[in-house]
Amino acid sequence: MFTMARSRREFTPEYKDEAVKLILTTGRAVATVARELGINEATLGRWVSAFKARNETGQTEVTESERAELLRLRKENADLKMDRAFLKKASIFFAQEASDTNGKRSN
DSSP states (O other), X not given: OOOOOOXXXXXXXXXXXXXXXXXXXXXXXXXXXXXXXXXXXXXHHHHHHHHHXXXXXXXXXXXXXXXXXXXXXXXXXXXXXXXXXXXXXXXXXXXHHHHHHHHHHHO
């Protein structure tokens, strides 16, 4: 008799966190959410326990999407700081130009 080996499903950390948040935010039972998502109840229960343990100790894993967003925001922040510095220098320059021009007119 030929038996096909079942491949083990793997879930991303984001998927796990979203499944756990469904339980924590809606107050629904682990068994109900597990059935809806097609996940083993014990597996989802372990995800919930791990999530609660991470949050109690203050340790939260940074997901890949969060890491990418963090890099994007850091770059955007650096760009905005450069823009602000440029605009500050430009405003000082034009203020001096205006005062120099006003000084010439009053003489």
